[in-house]
Amino acid sequence: MSWRAAVITFPGSNCDRDMAVALETVSGAPAIRVWHGDAELPDRLDFIALPGGFSYGDYLRSGAMAAVSPIMRAVAAAAERGVPVLGVCNGFQVLTEARLLPGALLRNAGQNFICKDVRLRVENSQSLFTAGYDAGEEITIPVAHHDGNYFADAETLDRLEGEGRVAFRYVTGCNGSQRDIAGVLNQAGNVMGMMPHPERAIDPAHGGTDGLRLFENALNALARI
Amino acid sequence: MKVRVHVSLKPGVLDPQGRAVHHALEGLGFAGVSDVRVGRTIELDVADHTTDGQLEEMCRKLLANTVIESYRIEKVREGAEA
Numbered sequence: 001m002s003w004r005a006a007v008i009t010f011p012g013s014n015c016d017r018d019m020a021v022a023l024e025t026v027s028g029a030p031a032i033r034v035w036h037g038d039a040e041l042p043d044r045l046d047f048i049a050l051p052g053g054f055s056y057g058d059y060l061r062s063g064a065m066a067a068v069s070p071i072m073r074a075v076a077a078a079a080e081r082g083v084p085v086l087g088v089c090n091g092f093q094v095l096t097e098a099r100l101l102p103g104a105l106l107r108n109a110g111q112n113f114i115c116k117d118v119r120l121r122v123e124n125s126q127s128l129f130t131a132g133y134d135a136g137e138e139i140t141i142p143v144a145h146h147d148g149n150y151f152a153d154a155e156t157l158d159r160l161e162g163e164g165r166v167a168f169r170y171v172t173g174c175n176g177s178q179r180d181i182a183g184v185l186n187q188a189g190n191v192m193g194m195m196p197h198p199e200r201a202i203d204p205a206h207g208g209t210d211g212l213r214l215f216e217n218a219l220n221a222l223a224r225i
Numbered sequence: 226m227k228v229r230v231h232v233s234l235k236p237g238v239l240d241p242q243g244r245a246v247h248h249a250l251e252g253l254g255f256a257g258v259s260d261v262r263v264g265r266t267i268e269l270d271v272a273d274h275t276t277d278g279q280l281e282e283m284c285r286k287l288l289a290n291t292v293i294e295s296y297r298i299e300k301v302r303e304g305a306e307a
Binding site: 068 | 292
């Protein structure tokens with residue numbers, strides 16, 4: 001099973017190569033690299049990843065500038081058509097700024113940049129990204145962020161929880177996120193944003209492979225279509 | 226026309242930066258400061274025919290994230306600046 005997966009690179013992205021390696025590791029197919037200034041995506045994409053980093057130097061707000069870059073109009077259109085879109089770290093921030101996901105990522109409550117392995121609980125094991133995990137399973141994935149403090153109003157949080165759109169939670173808290181939310185899904189379930197970096201947990205040399213399964217899940221979901 | 230857009234975090238949204246600045250003010254011996262919120266001011270030079278609606282749209286689409294921030298648009302009168 002292979003796929004046509006793309007990684008978007010913004011000026012200041014720094015996890016784009018790691019993401020491309022993860023996408024190739026599960027499928028054997030090299031990921032297509034797309035530059036933010038491109039107005040169009042390659043055709044027939046099966047998967048789009050927005051990587052971590054500091055797009056546009058976090059000017060204005062993390063992800064704000066990238067969210068209005070030319071390629072994001074094409075990403076939004078692809079998401080609307082149902083193409084799976086994964087945003088990790090800065091990619092999550094970009095997806096919220098582009099309003100493809102609800103909420104926003106604020107400065108970490110403790111002000112510090114946090115870089116460590118965290119335990120996550122899989123809250124939704126039905127999505128195309130998480131179907132290979134067990135509900136309630138705890139996994140270990142590294143985080144590395146300054147603005148990972150998930151915020152949404154109480155009504156939105158209730159709706160996300162009620163609709164099973166909280167994908168992952170921090171087991172012991174992390175950055176001040178409302179209700180310890182680490183990753184969320186859009187209503188259709190084909191767009192997911194998460195602060196932890198699954199692409200940094202795909203090889204035993206990374207210290208763990210819990211992240212690899214996320215990419216395998218997405219590939220397997222494609223195979224079922 | 227010169228326009229200033231004042232962007233601030235909505236009430237109830239945690240402002241760790243403001244909290245740190247508050248703490249630092251206390252460290253400098255300033256008593257009686259009960260709260261500090263840090264915002265941002267963006268100055269724009271725009272064409273005179275720019276409408277209020279266009280300014281609002283700039284704020285909503287980019288300058289402020291209305292999920293967490295509120296904004297106030299101030300038109301600066303020419304000559305009012307020292």
